[in-house]
Amino acid sequence: MTESVSSGGERPLHLQLGLTDAELEEIVSILGREPNEIELSMYSIMWSEHCSYKSSRIHLARLPSEAPWVVVGPGENAGVVEIGDGLGAVLRIESHNHPSAVEPFQGAATGVGGIIRDILTMGARPIALADPLRFGPIQAETAGGPQGVTEAEAARNRYLVKGVVSGISSYGNAVGVPTVAGEFDFAPCWSGNPLVNVFCLGVMPLDHLVLAVAANEGDYALLLGSTTGRDGIGGVSVLASAGFDDAAASAKRPSVQVGDPFEEKRVIEACLELFEEGVVSGIQDLGGAGLTCATSETAANGGKGMRVDVAAVGRREEGMVPAEIMASESQERMLAIVAEKNLERASAICKRWGVTASIIGKVVPGDNLAVVDSSNEAEDVRGLGFESSELVPVAEVPAASLSEGPKYERPMGKPASIEAMRQDSPDSLGAGPPLADALMNLLADPSIGSAEWAWRQYDHQLFLNTVAGPGRDATVLRVKGTKRALSFSCDGKARWCELDPRLGAAHTVAEAARNVATTGARPIALVDCMNFGNPEHPEVMWQLSEAVDGIAEACRALDLPVVGGNVSLYNESGGRDIWPTPIVAVLGLIDGLTAPPPPMGWNESGLSVYLLGQTRAELGGSAWAWRHFTHLGGEIPMLDLDAERRLGELLRTLAETDADTRSSLISSVHDCSEGGLAVALAECCIEFGVGLAADLSEVGELESLEPHEALFSESAARAVVSVQSENEAALLAAAHHSGVTATYLGSTGGNRIALGMVDISLDEATDAWAGALERALR
Amino acid sequence: MSEQGGPLVAVIVFPGTNCELDVVWALDCAGGRGELVFHDVSDLSRYDGAILAGGFAHGDYLRPGAIARFSPVMDGLRELAQAGRPVVGICNGFQVLCEAGFLPGALQKNAGLTFICAPANLKVERTASALTSLCTQGQILENVPINHFEGNYTADEATLRSIEERGQVILRYCGPSGDTSEEWNPNGSANSIAGICNEAGNVVGLMPHPERAMEEITGSTSGRPLLESFVESARQSHGAALGVK
Structure with a gap:
């Protein structure tokens, strides 16, 4: 074992690595001794918030x-x-x-x-x-x-x-x-x-399901994909610059991870072929905490030990120390657990795809993760340290103790400011800007308007599965x-x-x-x-x-x-x-x-438009209040989960496509959420450039509300649908059956978004909405 | 030709190709039978035609197609092409065919300098090609997706003049009523060129993805006449003697 790590005048190493004194004590009690530097670094990354969920696990269990x-x-x-x-x-x-x-x-x-x-x-x-x-x-x-x-x-x-x-x-x-x-x-x-x-x-x-498990003694651990560098090494770099090689300290500066999609594509195809041929008994990707995480988790999940030789890991940088190799977060790497009899086939598949595969470890009896370093051994042993039980590990810890990590019940307290915020009702804001301006502002808001600028840069069609896209x-x-x-x-x-x-x-x-x-x-x-x-x-x-x-x-x-x-x-x-x-x-x-589900908007004139669900005066936390007043206050809309459930069931019935006619009962359906009913209706008009003639002030359901509330309130459990006139009775019957209020709003057609209380040009609304994100980014 | 299921088509897979399964699916829709062929295969004599599918061959490193053109499969493709069998490059496949000298010109970065995944309308400019034989002159194919960063077709002036004069431009980007002006040019391509062929018409490259426009449920069937033309052409060339290298 190397010497204890808390020597020297600096802050103790465990603190530099982000471990607390109590966590160090816990590690000492697990090992029955002081951890060495490599072990300490492995614990520090595995017990980090990112890997261990130590603050949140206690809550997530609910x-x-x-x-x-x-x-x-x-x-x-x-x-x-x-x-x-x-x-x-x-x-x-x-x-x-x-x-x-x-x-x-x-x-x-x-x-x-x-x-x-x-x-x-x-x-x-x-x-x-x-x-x-x-x-x-x-x-x-x-x-x-x-x-x-x-x-x-x-x-x-x-x-x-x-x-x-x-x-x-x-x-x-x-x-x-x-x-x-x-x-x-x-x-x-x-x-x-x-x-x-x-x-x-x-x-x-489902019969291809593979888990992150190394359960069979004698199986090998194959590292697939990229070489290993110092990418993404966080706290561990403290080790590297703590005296091993001061001259090279600057060269060891941790860097942001860099992605190589071409390597990843080959890794994907190689792995899918490995699964297809059934030659892996377990697999784990290398993400946060790199090899430390992948080796300890597969071993712990299999209830076995694993012996890893860092000298067998292909590196892209000189002078990496074992702690760095075990912690590196270099991208595009996988750890496959492969039985000896399948090694040749697995290697051939990887070779075909141009994916490097190196045997770096072996599943062994016991439950320890042992890291050896054969770099300075004789040539016939070098890189094969996992085969030899004679090499003294540079680190050896119970595998499960890394992956389980501590669990904290951190103190909780309701923010002092929250009551005041909730009492700051949007009622104090008045009616806001003229309704037409308010609607146009919301449509042009980059959070609400079209994000096409982004998704037209994404291939959203590959594999020919996309029936309804971005x-x-x-x-x-x-x-x-x-x-x-x-x-x-x-x-x-x-x-x-x-x-x-x-x-x-x-x-x-x-x-x-x-x-x-x-x-x-x-x-x-x-x-x-x-x-x-x-x-x-x-x-x-x-x-x-x-x-x-x-x-x-x-x-x-x-x-x-x-x-x-x-x-x-x-x-x-x-x-x-x-x-x-x-x-x-x-x-x-x-x-x-059998056919695409109904679109969000109406694509023809003469359809009847209905609002499903109830609208209340609920502007707390709304886009309207935020966009116009940077106001965040009041009570947010109530949530009736039973109403949501009933609306969901109704929407499923309505949107379902009939196998014979390849059409659904409704012609369109759109969720009503951010920006309220007015934004939802405008979006329905914009999709195919077909307007709406409605008078919301005449709609009984909305009568009791102020116009800006009727238009922009964000009451939940609502959706807007359009139907052919011959399907109206069926729509109303289905809504009644589900206990969902269906309110007639108006009829599609024309080039205005005419809602009675507000009436805007469809062309202008379309311009505002369609370029929202792109314009804001200029 | 296969005993059943239409002509047998080699769908070429370089490391980094990603549209190969889509092309096989689309060939099936068009009455052909696609088979994945890895880039290290050089004998394609059993195939009635070949499609180089889209994607990022060799990661598009250096530049699209620059590495792929050295693959053994290029020899097999050259033999197929010389024998008059249809060889079509879609998107990245088009880039590879240009790099390998099967087709004139090159594809540079889009004029807007962003990746574009969007539907485009195409106008058929020539029907004497492996990809357009079942189309009509001037036919408008609506909503055929494009999906590329480097789809901006370019060539020196003499080459451009030559391919225009010889009728090697088979598809141009256009508006809904066939207007091929710059307004409808999504990527800055010279003369709004979306697809070209060799003089014989059996080697074709195009940036749009006909395989993505085969079925109503995924939004468009405008790619059908293109791939059905291809399958027909493969069927007719079945058995055509392979040329001498």
Whole structure:
């Protein structure tokens, strides 16, 4: 063993590496001795917030994760649900927030690469990506942005948006996984700390399911893909510069990870062929904590030990020390567990795809992860240290102790400011700007208007599955070879979560489920990405805990199992925590898709337009209040989960396509959410350039409201549908049967968006909406 | 030709190609039978035609097609082309065919300097080619997706004049009523060129993706006449003697 690490006059090494005194004590008690430097670095990365979820695990355990169709729930690389025909859908959501703040292009690109490998690890071909993004305002106050935003701040945020979008485009397109959806929101809390979340979906025959497990003694650990460099080494660099080689310290500076989509594409194809031929017994991707994580998790999951020789790891840099090799987060690498008899076949497959495969370890008896370094041994032993039990390990720890990590119950406290915010009702704002101006402002807002500027840079059609692509309430992908289709929607409602994290998070789930229902799909699974501030702030832990409870409550009511998730903490900007930003992705299943589901907008004149659901005076946390007053206050809309459930069932019935006529009862359907009824109706007009003649002031349901409330209130559990006149009776009967209020609003046609209280030109509205994001980015 | 299921088509896969499965699917829709052929295969004599699918061959490193053109499969493609069998490059495949000298000109970065994934309208300018034989002159193919960063067709003036004079331009970008002016040119291509062929008409390159426009459920069927033409051409060339190198 090397000497104890707390020698010297500097701060003790464990503190430099981010471990607390109590954590060091815990490590000493696990090992029965002081850890050496390499061991300490391995614990420090595995016990980091990012890898161990040490602050959040205690809360995440409250999420419901079971349903008869769940094959793999939380805790694995991705969730797997059965979709029929022997197939499984594989889903996961991740964040790459902090790397993207430093280097937006590579940060976003490597986020895409990482999540693709998570899906691949389960044995599935990744078939679709989606990117929910949050940035600081891209418009200064003088250009219509929120109060207090300077042009310098807005310019920096625009740079981040462009970098992130081109990173996603560049990597996603080249790696050959279509990016079929995404959404944007902008607010000052994300200035300097953008949120770059990425969702990935895969489909696989369930009999190809592979887990991250090394269960058979004598199997080999094969490292596939890129060489290993110092990319993404965080705290471990402290070690490297702590005296091993001062002269080279500058050369060892940790760098941002760099993505290589071409390498990843070859790794994908090679791995899929390995799975197809059944030559791997377990596999794990290398993400956060690199080899340390992949080797310790597979060994711990298999209840075995593993012996790894760092000298066998192909490196791209000189002079890397074992701790660096074990910690490197170089991209495009996988660890495959392969039986000796399959080694030759596995190597041949990798060779065919031009993927480097090196044997770096072996599954051994016991439960320890032992790291050896044979670099200075005789040639016949060098690189084969995993075969020899004579080499003394440079590090040896119980594998499970790395992957389990500590679990904290951090103090929680309701933010002192929240009551005052909730009492600051939007009633105090009056009626706001003239209604036509307000509607045009909202349509031109980059959070609401079209994001086509972004998604036309994404290949969203590859694999020929995209039935409903970006810009829709929910994406629909057919599953080739079956009659089925998958639908999904990613949503986040941070303003509401800031005012009420529990209710806001529950609304987020409800909205995503509602979006999926508009395509005729039954929601079957959810994954969440919990983007929060500093967990050492009791207010942030309270927000996280509340949001978890909100998600849990909504998921229980809607029968939605949470099959995976990610937690991103320490999102702060200028010393202030971000708004609590849980992002959820809800996956839905359509059993028989014979034609595309109805569009969002109406494509002909003479259709009758109905509002489903009830509208109340609910402007707290609304886009209207935020856009015009930078106001965030009051109570957010109420949530009636039973009403959501009934509306969802109704929408599924209405949107379902009949196998014979290949059409559905309704001609269009659009969720009513941000910006309220007026924005929803305008979007329905804009899609195909067909106007609307309605008089909302005559609509009984809306009569009791002020006009700006009727137009912009964001009451939940609502949708707008249009129907042919011959289908009106059937629509009303179905709504009645589901206990959903259906209110006639007007009839389609013309070139105005005429709502009675407000009447705007469809052409002008289309211009405002269509160029919203692109214009704001200029 | 295969005993059943239409002509047998080699769908070429370089490392980094990603549209190969889509092309096989689309060939099936068009009455052909696609088979994946890895880039290290040089004998394509059993195939009635070949399609170089889109994607990022060799990561598009150096520049699109610059490395792929050295692959062994290029020999097999050259033999097929010389024998008059149809050889079509879609998107990245077009870039490879230009780099390898099968077709004149080159594809540079889009005029807007961004990747574009969007539907485009195409006007058929010549029907005597492996990809347009079942189309009509002037036919407008609506909503055929383009999906590229480097799709801006360019060539020196003499070459441009020559391919125009010899009728080697088979497809141009256009508006909904066939207007081929700059207004409808998505990527800055010279003369709004979307696709060209060799003088014989059996070697074709195009940036748009006909394989993405084969079925109503995914939004357009305008690619059908193109790939059905290709399958027909492969059927007719079945058995054509392979030329001498």
